[in-house]
Amino acid sequence: MESPYISSYEQWIRSQESDLRDLTTAAAEATSDVELQGRVDRSLRLYEEYAARRRALAAADGPTFFCPPWCSAFENAVLWMGGCRPTLAIRLLYSLSGLDLEARLDDFLRGLVHAPRGGLMALSARQINLVNELHCRTLREEDRLSARLATLHEDVADAPLLPLVIKDVRTSASAPGSPSAGGGGNAAAAAAADGGRGWSGEEAAAAAMESYAGRLAGLVEEGDRLRVATVRALTTEILRPQQAVELLVAAKQLHLTVHDWGRRRDLHRVSV
Numbered sequence: 655m656e657s658p659y660i661s662s663y664e665q666w667i668r669s670q671e672s673d674l675r676d677l678t679t680a681a682a683e684a685t686s687d688v689e690l691q692g693r694v695d696r697s698l699r700l701y702e703e704y705a706a707r708r709r710a711l712a713a714a715d716g717p718t719f720f721c722p723p724w725c726s727a728f729e730n731a732v733l734w735m736g737g738c739r740p741t742l743a744i745r746l747l748y749s750l751s752g753l754d755l756e757a758r759l760d761d762f763l764r765g766l767v768h769a770p771r772g773g774l775m776a777l778s779a780r781q782i783n784l785v786n787e788l789h790c791r792t793l794r795e796e797d798r799l800s801a802r803l804a805t806l807h808e809d810v811a812d813a814p815l816l817p818l819v820i821k822d823v824r825t826s827a828s829a830p831g832s833p834s835a836g837g838g839g840n841a842a843a844a845a846a847a848d849g850g851r852g853w854s855g856e857e858a859a860a861a862a863m864e865s866y867a868g869r870l871a872g873l874v875e876e877g878d879r880l881r882v883a884t885v886r887a888l889t890t891e892i893l894r895p896q897q898a899v900e901l902l903v904a905a906k907q908l909h910l911t912v913h914d915w916g917r918r919r920d921l922h923r924v925s926v
Contacts, residue, residue, distance in 0.1 A: 659711055663724040666704050667913065673697050674906040681899045690895035697902050698886055705878040712736070716871030726916025735799060735877025738909075740884040744789045746908065747888065747901055751777050777897075784892045792884050799876055806869055814862040822859075 673696075680693040712719055719736030777785070885905075889898035
């Protein structure tokens, strides 16, 4: 039976491919902003529905999302909280608007240069200011979540895992036939490791691992929430409908192409 994690992702890829075709058609044929905005709203609903499915799956196994088997090695190397960085959407917008816009953004905001013209999406001065504000807010949120993940990494060397490791080592050392058999202190270590619950070593270890898994699941959920919020702010609060459609088309093309290239790279490396 196929893993629900893999089947959920494959369903997401198929929906992305279908949505890309619809958005591309809308960008070329839509006759009104209302029609284009409807396509944007539908695309955002798909994103939110996928985030809800991920939230349920992450609650059962958060660590899987930090090195997912449904992604290529290349994709896994650039994951952030189980997905892309929220600011990637903003970087993509900068690139579509003019390759040098981000590098010269400070000068533009001080009025030293004019907004670039002729890019895929020519942004107004007001839009650029709003994008810059969103970028700064999103970076702060990314840093906050990254700091929490770093703390979680460091906590592996502390309670509740470390006392369990010490208990396991001492238990192995005191087993019959062990050179260290007969040593004391195991009862105290066991009590410290499981909080006095009287669990077996395996039960205490499983509970400790699940506590970390739950915290990782929470980070995936918060990362998804920030990803959705960033794309929603760009496409419904800052960009015009035509611009929003163009950004979504580019984002989906980037995602699907990198996913395909990553899979091909993995297959090539296996066959070599």
